[in-house]
Amino acid sequence: MSALSKSSRLSRRGLFGVSVAAGASVLAGCTSSGSRDARRGPTASTSSGVRVSPTDGAVQRAEDARPGGGRTVRASLTSAPMRASIGGQQVSTWGYGDRLPGPVLRSRVGDTLAVAQRNRLDQATTTHFHGLALRNNADGVPGLTQPAIKPGGSFTATFKTAHPGTYWYHSHVELQRDRGLYGALIIDDPHEPLSYDQEWILVVDDWLDGIKGRTPAKQAAQLAKGMPMGHDMSGMSGMPMPSMSGMSGMGGGDGTTSPFLGGDAGDVTYPVHLINGRDPMRPDTLKAKPGQRIRLRVINAGGDTAYRVGLPGVPMTLTHTDGFPVKHQRVDAIVLGMGERVDALITVPDHPVPFVALAEGKAGRTFAVLASGNGARPTMSSVPKTLTGKVIQSGSATADPSVQLADRPVDQVHTLALTGGMAKYGWGINGRQFDEANPFATAYDIRAGQRVRIDYANHTMMWHPMHLHGHTFQVGATGPRKDTVIVKPMQTVSVFFDADNPGQWLTHCHNAYHANRGMMAVLSYVK
Numbered sequence: 001m002s003a004l005s006k007s008s009r010l011s012r013r014g015l016f017g018v019s020v021a022a023g024a025s026v027l028a029g030c031t032s033s034g035s036r037d038a039r040r041g042p043t044a045s046t047s048s049g050v051r052v053s054p055t056d057g058a059v060q061r062a063e064d065a066r067p068g069g070g071r072t073v074r075a076s077l078t079s080a081p082m083r084a085s086i087g088g089q090q091v092s093t094w095g096y097g098d099r100l101p102g103p104v105l106r107s108r109v110g111d112t113l114a115v116a117q118r119n120r121l122d123q124a125t126t127t128h129f130h131g132l133a134l135r136n137n138a139d140g141v142p143g144l145t146q147p148a149i150k151p152g153g154s155f156t157a158t159f160k161t162a163h164p165g166t167y168w169y170h171s172h173v174e175l176q177r178d179r180g181l182y183g184a185l186i187i188d189d190p191h192e193p194l195s196y197d198q199e200w201i202l203v204v205d206d207w208l209d210g211i212k213g214r215t216p217a218k219q220a221a222q223l224a225k226g227m228p229m230g231h232d233m234s235g236m237s238g239m240p241m242p243s244m245s246g247m248s249g250m251g252g253g254d255g256t257t258s259p260f261l262g263g264d265a266g267d268v269t270y271p272v273h274l275i276n277g278r279d280p281m282r283p284d285t286l287k288a289k290p291g292q293r294i295r296l297r298v299i300n301a302g303g304d305t306a307y308r309v310g311l312p313g314v315p316m317t318l319t320h321t322d323g324f325p326v327k328h329q330r331v332d333a334i335v336l337g338m339g340e341r342v343d344a345l346i347t348v349p350d351h352p353v354p355f356v357a358l359a360e361g362k363a364g365r366t367f368a369v370l371a372s373g374n375g376a377r378p379t380m381s382s383v384p385k386t387l388t389g390k391v392i393q394s395g396s397a398t399a400d401p402s403v404q405l406a407d408r409p410v411d412q413v414h415t416l417a418l419t420g421g422m423a424k425y426g427w428g429i430n431g432r433q434f435d436e437a438n439p440f441a442t443a444y445d446i447r448a449g450q451r452v453r454i455d456y457a458n459h460t461m462m463w464h465p466m467h468l469h470g471h472t473f474q475v476g477a478t479g480p481r482k483d484t485v486i487v488k489p490m491q492t493v494s495v496f497f498d499a500d501n502p503g504q505w506l507t508h509c510h511n512a513y514h515a516n517r518g519m520m521a522v523l524s525y526v527k
């Protein structure tokens with residue numbers, strides 16, 4: 001049996017599983033569009049039509065329309081327990097094949113990527129390919145696009161890679177991605193317009209798993225107790241170890257406030273911050289020659305931390321955000337929310353410099369080393385605690401004309417109010433918490449061919465990096481094409497996209513703990 005037909009078969013089984021699970025749940029209080037039929041699964045009719053299932057013929061037709069003719073690139077990912085050296089100690093965590101991050105997945109536009117996944121965890125898992133406009137039944141959302149992969153099970157996602165850029169992959173089950181279940185995914189452009197001598201992939205991550213007995217699940221349980229003062233009490237358990245002084249700080253109060261993000265910067269104090277799986281005591285290092293041009297591909301894989309990144313004294317030319325090109329601009333630092341990526345070009349100086357990632361609004365920081373010329377290599381004590389000058393978030397960039405959406409009227413508007421707060425640590429969209437067993441209770445219907453506008457209206461006192469699966473929206477009328485955008489407290493960000501990828505797609509906050517506590521909904525193609 002081919003990988004494709006196997007995955008199709010599993011998807012149908014998964015949808016059956018959804019309808020059984022949802023049928024046992026209570027549906028009281030459902031009022032949103034599509035809720036009437038939630039018990040009957042995605043092929044049921046809704047108030048406006050029939051849901052387009054992940055294995056619908058329309059999904060295959062959209063896949064057939066993508067550029068093809070390339071190679072089939074086979075990759076494998078094994079989710080398994082692993083040990084990692086972090087913060088001067090061996091910690092137990094979960095990762096992809098004993099590597100942190102997982103292996104770089106790489107293909108070209110027009111290729112087909114076949115990712116064979118095996119699950120050696122004692123929990124179900126899936127892998128989501130973040131940012132790709134890919135076929136719906138390869139998107140890796142349990143209960144929506146496929147069944148979760150059971151312990152000991154396997155699943156192959158086979159899909160064309162249509163758009164060049166910097167993407168990533170991660171588990172989409174509960175809080176697994178706040179362990180080590182993530183990695184970079186790069187789609188190369190056969191007609192790459194940028195010229196550069198080297199590339200440097202920089203995957204930045206906040207880390208707590210296995211440090212002093214902490215786990216993401218324990219962290220979530222602590223948060224769920226609520227924080228009536230709005231402070232981050234996790235600092236109590238997140239005290240830095242003596243050997244890690246300077247790598248972390250207490251949370252709470254001013255320690256988690258960022259004017260750049262409009263207030264409260266995060267809910268969790270992380271004892272360590274990593275770049276490419278390495279802590280500041282043994283930083284990742286790229287060797288380069290003075291004058292070389294380097295393409296940085298920066299990925300924020302964090303669970304609850306925005307990063308302010310830059311190289312002190314070395315300006316960056318921002319070229320892409322979330323894989324798509326923007327009008328180039330010179331900046332000194334960029335703030336990335338969780339899930340966001342940027343590409344930037346730099347010219348290598350004649351001395352070593354750190355690539356610095358500051359936990360925005362938190363006390364933590366980390367760095368990697370660009371080794372060039374002579375001079376002392378940077379160390380944690382020499383790495384600055386601030387990055388100033390021209391500091392932007394990439395949502396404020398301007399789309400390159402080649403990827404700007406054509407002018408046309410909007411056919412469908414959905415307002416997604418981001419709701420909730422710290423008191424009970426409950427988060428939602430339009431006041432409702434997402435229920436994985438009943439995903440269509442919070443579904444917003446769209447139709448293929450529509451120009452869609454989503455208004456992410458933040459009604460909370462905290463920023464949220466809002467992510468849409470399967471599409472790259474445009475921020476505002478001329479903003480960048482992105483799949484994850486920072487929405488500040490009490491701000492509304494309007495995004496536009498053309499509904500050209502049929503299926504069932506999540507939109508959610510990419511704060512792992514906010515998503516886990518309900519800030520997710522489904523954008524549901526109906527026909």
Ligand SMILES: [Cu+2]
Nearest residue numbers: 464509511514
């Ligand atoms: Cu959030």
